[in-house]
Amino acid sequence: xxxxxxxxxxxxxxxxxxxxxxxxxxxxxxxxxxxxxxxxxxxxxxxxxxxxxxxxxxxxxxxxxxxxxxxxxxxxxxxxxxxxxxxxxxxxxxxxxxxxxxxxxxxxxxxxxxxxxxxxxxxxxxxxxxxxxxxxxxxxxxxxxxxxxxxxxxxxxxxxxxxxxxxxxxxxxxxxxxxxxxxxxxxxxxxxxxxxxxxxxxxxxxxxxxxxxxxxxxxxxxxxxxxxxxxxxxxxxxxxxxxxxxxxxxxxxxxxxxxxxxxxxxxxxxxxxxxxxxxxxxxxxxxxxxxxxxxxxxxxxxxxxxxxxxxxxxxxxxxxxxxxxxxxxxxxxxxxxxxxxxxxxxxxxxxxxxxxxxxxxxxxxxxxxxxxxxxxxxxxxx
Amino acid sequence: xxxxxxxxxxxxxxxxxxxxxxxxxxxxxxxxxxxxxxxxxxxxxxxxxxxxxxxxxxxxxxxxxxxxxxxxxxxxxxxxxxxxxxxxxxxxxxxxxxxxxxxxxxxxxxxxxxxxxxxxxxxxxxxxxxxxxxxxxxxxxxxxxxxxxxxxxxxxxxxxxxxxxxxxxxxxxxxxxxxxxxxxxxxxxxxxxxxxxxxxxxxxxxxxxxxxxxxxxxxxxxxxxxxxxxxxx
Numbered sequence: 001x002x003x004x005x006x007x008x009x010x011x012x013x014x015x016x017x018x019x020x021x022x023x024x025x026x027x028x029x030x031x032x033x034x035x036x037x038x039x040x041x042x043x044x045x046x047x048x049x050x051x052x053x054x055x056x057x058x059x060x061x062x063x064x065x066x067x068x069x070x071x072x073x074x075x076x077x078x079x080x081x082x083x084x085x086x087x088x089x090x091x092x093x094x095x096x097x098x099x100x101x102x103x104x105x106x107x108x109x110x111x112x113x114x115x116x117x118x119x120x121x122x123x124x125x126x127x128x129x130x131x132x133x134x135x136x137x138x139x140x141x142x143x144x145x146x147x148x149x150x151x152x153x154x155x156x157x158x159x160x161x162x163x164x165x166x167x168x169x170x171x172x173x174x175x176x177x178x179x180x181x182x183x184x185x186x187x188x189x190x191x192x193x194x195x196x197x198x199x200x201x202x203x204x205x206x207x208x209x210x211x212x213x214x215x216x217x218x219x220x221x222x223x224x225x226x227x228x229x230x231x232x233x234x235x236x237x238x239x240x241x242x243x244x245x246x247x248x249x250x251x252x253x254x255x256x257x258x259x260x261x262x263x264x265x266x267x268x269x270x271x272x273x274x275x276x277x278x279x280x281x282x283x284x285x286x287x288x289x290x291x292x293x294x295x296x297x298x299x300x301x302x303x304x305x306x307x308x309x310x311x312x313x314x315x316x317x318x319x320x321x322x323x324x325x326x327x328x329x330x331x332x333x334x335x336x337x338x339x340x341x342x343x344x345x346x347x348x349x350x351x352x353x354x355x356x357x358x359x360x361x362x363x364x365x366x367x368x369x370x371x372x373x374x375x376x377x378x379x380x381x382x
Numbered sequence: 383x384x385x386x387x388x389x390x391x392x393x394x395x396x397x398x399x400x401x402x403x404x405x406x407x408x409x410x411x412x413x414x415x416x417x418x419x420x421x422x423x424x425x426x427x428x429x430x431x432x433x434x435x436x437x438x439x440x441x442x443x444x445x446x447x448x449x450x451x452x453x454x455x456x457x458x459x460x461x462x463x464x465x466x467x468x469x470x471x472x473x474x475x476x477x478x479x480x481x482x483x484x485x486x487x488x489x490x491x492x493x494x495x496x497x498x499x500x501x502x503x504x505x506x507x508x509x510x511x512x513x514x515x516x517x518x519x520x521x522x523x524x525x526x527x528x529x530x531x532x533x534x535x536x537x538x539x540x541x542x543x544x545x546x547x548x549x550x551x552x553x554x555x556x557x558x559x560x561x562x563x564x565x566x567x568x569x570x571x572x573x574x575x576x577x578x579x580x581x582x583x584x585x586x587x588x589x590x591x592x593x594x595x596x597x598x599x600x601x602x603x604x605x606x607x608x609x610x611x612x613x614x615x
Contacts, residue, residue: 164605165609165610272384272386272574273513273574273597276514276515276531277514281532282514289514291470291471292511293512294591295506295508295512295591295593297509297594297595297596298596322612343556345556348551348554348598349596350596365600376602376604377602378601378602380384380599381598382597382598
């Protein structure tokens with residue numbers, strides 16, 4: 001649009017870029033086309049003039065539909081460069097929040113192929129490849145590869161679950177680290193050392209709480225021995241100590257959580273249909289019931305031989321938005337996702353129990369059908 | 383924690399007094415005839431008693447228990463339930479058509495001819511029965527059993543049970559499992575997959591104790607509703 005200035009010497013300024021009026025922006029953003037209906041579906045060419053004309057009309061309307069100038073926000077778009085070798089997109093310029101996307105490596109932020117494609121589709125990313133901007137269509141080939149692979153299914157699941165409102169991250173194997181030493185552990189270890197003269201274990205001695213607890217114990221001992229009631233210094237120290245634990249306790253929490261979650265979601269070795277045993281009729285006839293209670297539930301078995309031939313792996317972890325997800329220190333996920341490609345059989349009990357042995361979150365089996373429909377299934381096993 | 387549906391029926395049997403098993407006094411037992419297809423109870427009193435106590439069998443002229451009132455209506459017992467009544471609860475004696483009493487071995491051979499997976503089915507029947515479920519045929523919903531709390535008169539079935547052996551994996555085919563799951567879900571049931579580990583040679587009733595079972599329940603999960611409900615909290 002031209003902008004005229006009507007000052008004394010009538011200087012005319014024509015801006016290099018053109019801008020639309022707000023009304024034009026709105027009308028252009030939502031251009032709606034009605035699909036042209038051509039009656040019943042035909043499968044063979046008639047090669048008649050009427051048909052040729054109809055084809056021409058259909059093509060013209062398609063062209064008109066595709067050649068409408070698209071209006072999109074210029075800002076709000078991050079810039080990334082596709083690294084073919086590593087199959088990741090390196091973020092050059094961030095725009096907006098990226099807290100649930102990508103991972104950092106040596107100070108650089110990288111996006112996985114599915115993250116880059118998803119951001120590209122929702123219009124938050126501009127992807128460049130050898131200095132050229134990649135279109136969405138090109139990105140499909142570039143990021144998912146030209147050959148058929150599981151990448152497309154993984155992307156579909158990622159996109160569907162992200163749009164549904166989950167935080168989807170690449171599955172991270174749970175660290176099977178020892179639970180972090182708390183000040184409580186130090187107190188018990190010290191008590192055992194004093195009372196039962198057991199040596200204090202090394203990993204407790206290394207804990208940052210150890211010296212604090214030891215000192216506090218000595219102080220308390222002094223007070224008891226000397227019988228002086230000097231409240232103020234002790235209280236001060238207690239407060240000090242309290243703050244200290246709170247600060248250091250925070251990172252220890254995620255590793256503690258699985259213990260309770262496991263009990264909640266993975267009742268391996270327990271029947272799921274036992275509830276009717278609480279009925280009065282069961283108590284009344286208990287002896288009779290026990291008489292033929294001979295077929296038993298298969299208990300836990302720790303054979304790992306079958307884990308090798310299990311083709312299914314956990315691909316993603318799901319987190320919920322309102323649970324305070326942090327990329328750097330993720331808590332235990334809400335779900336683990338296994339993607340079931342089309343024509344794959346559902347996993348059976350042994351495969352699931354093998355997977356659950358190492359994981360604590362409920363398993364979500366997401367099946368991608370041949371028509372690329374996505375359906376999630378939740379497993380409960382004995 | 384896993385919970386399941388136990389939906390009460392809207393029915394007039396509010397104060398239905400039931401017992402999970404038919405009890406025989408003075409060593410008497412029910413008399414059944416193996417017809418080559420199922421075990422028939424001819425005596426109407428015995429038939430009624432078997433159906434009232436534990437909901438065993440099906441009336442030959444009725445949808446549920448014998449209710450037509452015809453004198454020639456018999457109670458038809460399925461293979462698993464008649465085997466359970468005869469050789470585990472020991473309240474039923476089964477005769478073949480020639481009139482001689484069938485023992486466990488003879489019944490097993492006959493039943494295996496009708497259903498090659500009879501031993502696996504029987505193991506699952508016993509497994510569920512010992513947990514106080516009422517078990518009926520699941521053929522209507524494309525499974526092996528339907529299991530009810532207390533009685534089919536009072537409750538809707540909670541589970542559709544399918545019995546599997548380790549060698550048949552057809553059930554885990556995506557379309558089959560989704561299909562059976564959909565059928566069950568439309569009537570508020572869950573699919574319970576019981577996997578029976580190798581049934582060895584069974585020649586006596588107590589040989590079944592070597593069999594173990596694993597349970598798997600697969601439920602369709604609406605991920606978008608779930609996340610929305612979590613966000614509203």
